[in-house]
Amino acid sequence: xxxxxxxxxxxxxxxxxxxxxxxxxxxxxxxxxxxxxxxxxxxxxxxxxxxxxxxxxxxxxxxxxxxxxxxxxxxxxxxxxxxxxxxxxxxxxxxxxxxxxxxxxxxxxxxxxxxxxxxxxxxxxxxxxxxxxxxxxxxxxxxxxxxxxxxxxxxxxxxxxxxxxxxxxxxxxxxxxxxxxxxxxxxxxxxxxxxxxxxxxxxxxxxxxxxxxxxxxxxxxxxxxxxxxxxxxxxxxxxxxxxxxxxxxxxxxxxxxxxxxxxxxxxxxxxxxxxxxxxxxxxxxxxxxxxxxxxxxxxxxxxxxxxxxxxxxxxxxx
Amino acid sequence: xxxxxxxxxxxxxxxxxxxxxxxxxxxxxxxxxxxxxxxxxxxxxxxxxxxxxxxxxxxxxxxxxxxxxxxxxxxxxxxxxxxxxxxxxxxxxxxx
Numbered sequence: 001x002x003x004x005x006x007x008x009x010x011x012x013x014x015x016x017x018x019x020x021x022x023x024x025x026x027x028x029x030x031x032x033x034x035x036x037x038x039x040x041x042x043x044x045x046x047x048x049x050x051x052x053x054x055x056x057x058x059x060x061x062x063x064x065x066x067x068x069x070x071x072x073x074x075x076x077x078x079x080x081x082x083x084x085x086x087x088x089x090x091x092x093x094x095x096x097x098x099x100x101x102x103x104x105x106x107x108x109x110x111x112x113x114x115x116x117x118x119x120x121x122x123x124x125x126x127x128x129x130x131x132x133x134x135x136x137x138x139x140x141x142x143x144x145x146x147x148x149x150x151x152x153x154x155x156x157x158x159x160x161x162x163x164x165x166x167x168x169x170x171x172x173x174x175x176x177x178x179x180x181x182x183x184x185x186x187x188x189x190x191x192x193x194x195x196x197x198x199x200x201x202x203x204x205x206x207x208x209x210x211x212x213x214x215x216x217x218x219x220x221x222x223x224x225x226x227x228x229x230x231x232x233x234x235x236x237x238x239x240x241x242x243x244x245x246x247x248x249x250x251x252x253x254x255x256x257x258x259x260x261x262x263x264x265x266x267x268x269x270x271x272x273x274x275x276x277x278x279x280x281x282x283x284x285x286x287x288x289x290x291x292x293x294x295x296x297x298x299x300x301x302x303x304x305x306x307x308x309x310x311x312x313x314x315x316x317x318x
Numbered sequence: 319x320x321x322x323x324x325x326x327x328x329x330x331x332x333x334x335x336x337x338x339x340x341x342x343x344x345x346x347x348x349x350x351x352x353x354x355x356x357x358x359x360x361x362x363x364x365x366x367x368x369x370x371x372x373x374x375x376x377x378x379x380x381x382x383x384x385x386x387x388x389x390x391x392x393x394x395x396x397x398x399x400x401x402x403x404x405x406x407x408x409x410x411x412x413x414x
Contacts, residue, residue, distance in 0.1 A: 027384050076364065083361050087345045090327070096347060097324055153344070160365070302349035303323055309350065 006030075017217060022148040025091035033217060036210070037147050038092050039108075040219060042099045045085035046110035049103075050284050052078045054118040055127065063121060070167045071124060077160050084153040091149045104289050112270060113200045115278030122175055122182075122189035128168015130190075130197040130235065136161050137231050138201065141221035169238065176242040183243075190239070191247045198262075199270040201228040207267075232260050327376040328354040330361075332368035340372050348373075 001009075010030050016023070023029055052075050059075065062068035086096055102108035113131055118124070139161065142154040175186035202208060202224035214220035222230075232251075239246050250263030272278065325347040331340035343362045348354035354373040363371070382390060398404045407414055 024384070026381060073364075076360075080361050080364065083346060084344055087327075090345070095324075299325065299349075302353065303325060306350035306353075 014216075017146045020218075021146075022151065023146050024148045032213075034092050036213065036217070036219065037150065038089055038094050040214075041085055041089040041092075041147075041150055042094065042102065043109055043111075045082045045089060045099070046103045046108055047114065048078045048082035048085060050110045050114045050288060052082075053284055053287055054114055054116070054280075055124060057118050058121060058124050061121070062124075067124075067171070074128070074164050074167065077164065081153075081157045081160070084156055085150075088147075088149040088153045100292060104285065104292065106276065106285070109274065111200060112273040112278065113196050114284060115273050115280045116192070116196055117280050120185055120189060122172070122185040123193070125168050125171030125175060125186065126189035126193040128164050128166075129172050129238070130168075130193050131200065132161060132164040132168060133235060134197045134200045134231050136165060137227050137234075142219075144218065144221065146218040169242075172242055172244070176244055186242070187244050190244050194247050195265065195269075196273075198228055198231070198265055199267075199273075201231060203267065203270070204265075229259055232262055236260055325349050328358075328373045329376050329379060330354075330358040331372040331374075332358075332362055333370040334368055336369060340370065343367075345376060351375075 009028055013023075013028065013030060013033075023033075055071060055075050055078075059068065059071055062071050086099060089099060090096060099108065103110070118127070136158065139154055139158055143151055143158055145151045145154065172186050172189075175182040177183075205211060205223045205225045208224055211220060211223055215223075236246060236251065248263045250261065252261050253259075254261045273281070276282075326349075327345055328348055328351075329345050330343045332343045333340045343358075346354065346357050346361055348357050351373060354375075355371055358371050358373055362368070394400075
């Protein structure tokens with residue numbers, strides 16, 4: 001195709017997006033649109049899959065059967081969400097193996113929040129309440145994104161996600177109204193998860209390299225800073241209900257802006273974790289690589305069995 | 319890793335309740351049809367979304383090419399005579 005032809009196709013493509021038309025897998029799309037979507041959707045899938053690890057850590061130690069079934073169901077949902085998203089990315093021409101390879105070699109990133117350890121039961125509460133809360137704020141606008149398979153996957157994800165946040169809040173509520181030790185445990189979890197949750201919404205707009213293009217493609221509908229403010233504004237009153245204190249001395253209601261002002265985020269920490277130097281980066285990757293490698297013989301055996309059955313079947317047919 | 323044959327891709331269709339058609343829900347990887355059904359149940363029907371599942375290996379689906387949408391679908395656009403409103407019937411004619 002000549003450069004001129006591509007330009008005219010791109011123009012038509014952008015007009016389709018401006019008209020809120022969806023783009024489907026076999027439609028023509030600019031190469032950059034394809035690559036950006038592969039990157040974002042696969043990283044989103046990786047985050048769901050790696051996100052199972054910090055919580056999986058507590059399934060066998062949940063304090064009651066009620067908490068255990070809820071946590072199991074939540075982790076199972078995360079596996080499901082990862083699978084919806086991997087399939088959506090595959091419609092853009094990347095294979096599942098390629099995506100795993102990118103994750104395992106560190107070429108693809110996943111949400112930095114999962115590189116923090118889950119050291120007490122209250123962390124299950126804080127993750128559901130804060131991490132899933134921040135994830136929902138990120139994800140709801142994606143239900144309207146321009147790429148059809150991604151938007152459809154996100155509709156399913158968002159429908160299932162709200163129980164995740166509520167079960168987390170319920171854990172926090174129970175602890176906050178429990179013994180002084182339990183309340184302290186809840187406060188400690190809030191102290192450790194608050195700032196990483198704010199970072200989860202991404203670097204400030206000035207530092208975010210992809211924002212402008214992603215807004216044009218409706219891959220993003222609000223900037224990171226807008227999403228972060230929304231998260232803070234809706235979470236502070238929830239912390240008040242819990243009777244817990246958000247660990248930010250600069251947090252203050254701003255009457256004029258009708259929003260909360262908040263303190264400086266330690267972006268140095270964020271970039272360190274993104275670059276692989278968080279407390280759990282190595283361990284998370286080791287767990288994923290082990291799961292993949294130790295499961296290889298199962299995948300091969302299942303395939304060999306399927307092939308054998310197929311052969312028997314065609315023999316019978318003759 | 320790549321030298322081994324990987325599990326093929328399957329498309330999943332779910333009937334949400336009797337009386338409704340099966341609808342495309344998504345896709346997944348599985349070694350054979352039986353496993354595809356089991357995986358589809360776990361991935362796509364965790365909250366009573368279905369009463370029946372179809373799976374078909376993706377390679378068996380032939381899809382039309384959007385580049386041919388013009389020749390495929392445009393001819394239907396100017397055939398207004400296929401719609402009831404094309405025909406004139408006096409207002410006082412009932413049941414038509």
